[in-house]
Amino acid sequence: MKYLARRLVHSVLLLFGISVFSFGILQLAPGDFFTPIRLNPQVSAHTVAALRSQYGLDKPFPIRYEHWLHSVFRGDFGISFAYGTPVGPLLAVRARNTLLLTGTALLVAWLLAISFGMWSAARRGKWGDRAGGIATSSLLTVPDLVLFLAMLLVAVRTGWFPTGGMMSAGFEDLSVGGKVKDLAAHLFLPALGLVLATLPPLVRHVRSAMIEVLEAPFVRAARAHGISERRVLLRYALPVAANPLLTLFGYSIAGMLSASLLVEVVLSWPGIGPFLVDAILAKDVYVVVGAVMLSSVFLVAGNLVADALLFATDPRIRMD
Amino acid sequence: MSPRPHSNIGQFEPLLRVSGLSKEYVQRRPFSRDKITVNAFQDVCLTIFPGKTLAVVGESGAGKSSLARCIALLERPSAGTIELAGKNLLGLNGKELFAGRREVQMIFQDPSSALNPRLTAGEIIREPLLIQREGTKSQRRDRALQLMEQVGLEPSWERKRPLEFSGGQRQRLAIARALALGPRLLILDEALSNLDAANQALILKLLQELQAAHPLSFLHISHDLRLVSEFADDVAVMYQGTVVDWQNTRSLFASPEHSYTKELLASVRSVESILLERSA
Numbered sequence: 001m002k003y004l005a006r007r008l009v010h011s012v013l014l015l016f017g018i019s020v021f022s023f024g025i026l027q028l029a030p031g032d033f034f035t036p037i038r039l040n041p042q043v044s045a046h047t048v049a050a051l052r053s054q055y056g057l058d059k060p061f062p063i064r065y066e067h068w069l070h071s072v073f074r075g076d077f078g079i080s081f082a083y084g085t086p087v088g089p090l091l092a093v094r095a096r097n098t099l100l101l102t103g104t105a106l107l108v109a110w111l112l113a114i115s116f117g118m119w120s121a122a123r124r125g126k127w128g129d130r131a132g133g134i135a136t137s138s139l140l141t142v143p144d145l146v147l148f149l150a151m152l153l154v155a156v157r158t159g160w161f162p163t164g165g166m167m168s169a170g171f172e173d174l175s176v177g178g179k180v181k182d183l184a185a186h187l188f189l190p191a192l193g194l195v196l197a198t199l200p201p202l203v204r205h206v207r208s209a210m211i212e213v214l215e216a217p218f219v220r221a222a223r224a225h226g227i228s229e230r231r232v233l234l235r236y237a238l239p240v241a242a243n244p245l246l247t248l249f250g251y252s253i254a255g256m257l258s259a260s261l262l263v264e265v266v267l268s269w270p271g272i273g274p275f276l277v278d279a280i281l282a283k284d285v286y287v288v289v290g291a292v293m294l295s296s297v298f299l300v301a302g303n304l305v306a307d308a309l310l311f312a313t314d315p316r317i318r319m320d
Numbered sequence: 321m322s323p324r325p326h327s328n329i330g331q332f333e334p335l336l337r338v339s340g341l342s343k344e345y346v347q348r349r350p351f352s353r354d355k356i357t358v359n360a361f362q363d364v365c366l367t368i369f370p371g372k373t374l375a376v377v378g379e380s381g382a383g384k385s386s387l388a389r390c391i392a393l394l395e396r397p398s399a400g401t402i403e404l405a406g407k408n409l410l411g412l413n414g415k416e417l418f419a420g421r422r423e424v425q426m427i428f429q430d431p432s433s434a435l436n437p438r439l440t441a442g443e444i445i446r447e448p449l450l451i452q453r454e455g456t457k458s459q460r461r462d463r464a465l466q467l468m469e470q471v472g473l474e475p476s477w478e479r480k481r482p483l484e485f486s487g488g489q490r491q492r493l494a495i496a497r498a499l500a501l502g503p504r505l506l507i508l509d510e511a512l513s514n515l516d517a518a519n520q521a522l523i524l525k526l527l528q529e530l531q532a533a534h535p536l537s538f539l540h541i542s543h544d545l546r547l548v549s550e551f552a553d554d555v556a557v558m559y560q561g562t563v564v565d566w567q568n569t570r571s572l573f574a575s576p577e578h579s580y581t582k583e584l585l586a587s588v589r590s591v592e593s594i595l596l597e598r599s600a
Contacts, residue, residue, distance in 0.1 A: 217434040221494075224392050225448040225501065226421040239438050314438075 007307045011300045015293070022292045023068065026285050027061050033081040033283045055081060068286065077293070078286025082279070087290040091272070095294050097166060098271035102260045102298075104187060105194035106253065109202060112195065114245075117206025118233055124211055136200040144197045144259055148266040151193050161189045164268035190260075190267045197259045198252060205248050209241035216240070239313070246310045253302030257295050333406070334367035335537050336391070336505055341365070341400030343386050360386035361561040364400070368505065368554075371531065373538040375552035375569070377545060377584070382558040384541045388509045391539065392426045393417065404505065422452060425498040429510035431490035435482040441468065441493055442478030448500040467496040471526060488519035495526065499534075507539045512547055524551060545588045549573060557581045 034048050034057070052058050056067055068078050076086035083090060120129045155161045162168065166186045167179075174182060213219060214237050222236055264273030272291050279287035343360040361383030368374045376384050390397040393409060402409045404423055412420050425448075428434040435444055445464035449455060455463065465475040471492040482490055491511065498506055508527075512520045524547065530536055542548055548555055548569070555572045557565040557580065564578040576582045 217428040217430065218436045220389075220394055221426060221428065221434055221497065222436075222447065222451070223394055224421060224424070224426050225451045226418045227451045231451070236436060240436065 003311055004308060007304060011304055015296055015300055018296045019069075019072075019289070019293055020065070022289050023065050024061070026288060027064075029283070031283060032057055032285070035283070055079065068289070072293075077290040080279075080284055080287050082282050082284045082287070087286045090275070090287070091290050091294055094270065094272045094275045094291075097269065098257075098260055098264070098273070099298075100166075101187065101190055101264070101269055101271055102194065102253075102256045105191045105198070105260075106256055108191065109195045109198050109252070109256075110249070112199060113202035113206050114238075116203045118210055118238065120203070120207045121210035121214060121237070122229065122233060124214075129207075132203070136203050139196060140200040144193075144262055145266070147196060148193045148263050151189060152266060155189055162186050163189065166270055186269075190263045190269045193263045193267065194256060194259055197263075198255050201255075202248070202252060206241070206245060209244050210237050213237040213241045243310065243314055246306050246313070249309070250303035250306035254299050257298055261295075335370045335405055336366070336368040336539070337401075337403040338364060338366045338391065339401045339403075341387070341390060341402065342398045343383070343390055343395065344398045359561050361558065364558075364563050366556055366563065366566070368537045368539060370504075370535055370537055372553040373531070373540055373551055375540040375542055375548040375555045376558055376563075377542055377548055377555060378558035379543065383561040384543075384558055385509055387558070388426065388507045388539065388541050391505075392424050392507050393421065394426075418452075422501040423503055424505045424507065425501065425503040426507040426509060427491070427494050427498050427511040430514050431487060431494050432482065434494050435490060435497075437482055440479050440481055441473070441485070444482070444493060445496050445500055448497060452501060454501070463500065464496075467499055468493075470499070470530075471496045472522075486519075487515055488522060491515060491519070491523055492526065495523075495530075499530070502534075504535060505537050505539060507541070509541045510543070511540075513542065513544060520547065527551070545584065557584065 032052070033055075034052055037043050037051070038045070038048050049058070056064055059067075071078050071086070075088045077088045077091065079085065080087050080090060116132060120132045123129045152163060155163045162185055166183060168182050168186075171179060171182055210233070214232070219232060219236050222232060227236075260271065261273035261276065263269065264271040265277055268274070272294060276288065276291040278284075279291065341364040342362045345358045345360060347356045347358070348354070349356060364383075364387060366374060366376075376387065378384055386395070389395045391402055393402075397410070404420070407420070409417075409420055409424075436447075439447065442461065442464050445467050446460045449460045449463060454460070461478075465478060468475045468478065473489060473492050473496065477485075482493065485493060491514075494511075512523055515523060527538065528551070531538065538551075540548065540552055552569050555565075555567060555569050556563045557572070557576075557578065559578070559580040565572060565576060565581040567577070572581065573585065576585055
């Protein structure tokens with residue numbers, strides 16, 4: 001348990017470091033939310049100064065950081081200049097939408113990666129494995145933005161899938177089944193985009209980890225006992241190959257989150273992505289810091305889950 | 321055709337008879353239709369008699385381990401036959417092959433990578449019995465504990481994992497696993513070369529005791545002629561994929577026939593004389 005406690009303390013320190021860094025970086029940027037208002041001749045300099053004072057922008061960096069930190073413990077994450085309300089509740093809705101998208105895509109991507117990776121490793125060098133290699137390499141060379149724009153183009157031209165938002169007009173009047181169907185239809189395209197963007201490296205890692213284990217002498221010994229190929233893959237190769245894959249699982253969450261920001265903007269999914277872009281353009285500092293912190297929390301939590309899974313599945317780590 | 325030792329001819333029916341065995345690996349050049357063929361070994365003929373040990377020696381790349389893998393039916397040879405107690409192993413169908421695997425077991429060079437790190441010692445020994453669907457759960461456990469005791473491991477260590485054992489203990493665990501199905505032929509693929517001298521001697525003693533207690537034959541793949549001289553009844557020398565010398569151990573050391581065997585023995589003697597000079 002010491003291992004998990006140590007990882008937890010590291011994670012808290014990391015989040016603290018990210019908060020200081022992102023808060024500091026934003027202070028270095030010239031201007032603030034009220035800079036464009038100064039250009040409006042109908043608003044006096046006194047009013048702008050009063051607004052800046054009201055939101056604490058006239059205070060030095062450590063004081064502002066301290067106030068923000070207090071608001072984090074209250075669950076507010078500061079006040080949004082654009083919305084005039086605490087950032088926490090605004091972020092919560094977007095975070096839920098982003099989690100729905102990335103969680104679905106992560107699950108599908110890993111299920112596909114494990115299945116294809118195992119299948120490919122078991123047929124190493126055969127035509128199916130080679131075809132899979134060509135497909136994943138080709139997909140890897142396509143930039144995410146091009147991929148998402150191409151998907152948007154296909155969706156708009158064919159009209160097969162909705163291309164914006166996460167629910168249709170009149171969603172509230174639908175039955176439960178109708179609501180699920182409508183949500184799934186809206187989710188399909190962005191989730192597919194995320195799966196296609198993250199799948200190729202995952203498949204290749206699963207394949208190479210499996211091949212390494214399949215060549216190990218203990219697998220050869222099991223084959224000499226007459227073990228079936230299915231049992232070799234599931235009882236021997238997959239559990240032993242799981243270690244590097246569980247570590248990769250943590251990294252894949254990071255990749256999925258950064259790709260999700262882009263896919264949400266391109267395919268208009270109402271997650272953290274478009275919210276963050278708007279906030280950056282408007283210099284809505286607390287929203288930006290809140291969104292960055294939320295993404296970091298997802299990332300750190302994902303890595304913690306990967307560590308916990310490693311701890312639970314690998315006796316060598318428990319012994320350490 | 322390989323030479324054959326004179327001592328065992330006509331003595332008993334051999335347990336293992338390998339005739340004209342060859343193995344070639346075919347690789348395709350990248351972005352080309354050309355194929356590269358590598359002959360691991362060619363036209364190997366060997367016999368092992370019940371309760372006897374045949375050592376196969378030779379330099380790295382001579383084809384010893386490929387030969388061992390083919391005899392253990394882990395790879396299919398390109399040509400030749402492998403007969404075990406008169407049964408052609410290469411002609412067995414799926415079910416017969418599954419049952420036939422009980423007869424030949426293998427022990428590998430590196431005991432660390434030869435044991436599944438996720439399983440406990442007890443699970444590792446029970447695994448072959450489980451794969452071959454032998455006995456009930458409690459019978460398999462009893463057999464595993466009995467085997468642990470037989471190879472000199474404490475039965476109370478059944479829940480320990482490979483990482484918690486020393487190198488010598490891991491090799492004992494690998495031997496216990498190999499014995500679980502009651503094989504008639506045990507292939508030791510450089511099984512002692514990763515151990516220190518003290519553990520080598522202990523494992524060697526254990527193998528000799530097992531051979532005395534069970535109807536067990538060994539095919540010992542090695543490049544250590546000192547070990548071979550202590551352990552093997554017959555020695556086959558492999559050079560560039562073929563068996564160039566195959567004699568009774570004493571005869572081979574006394575009067576090697578092939579020039580490569582002479583070189584091999586001379587190199588061992590020169591190393592020994594250097595060590596003797598240094599110690600003097």
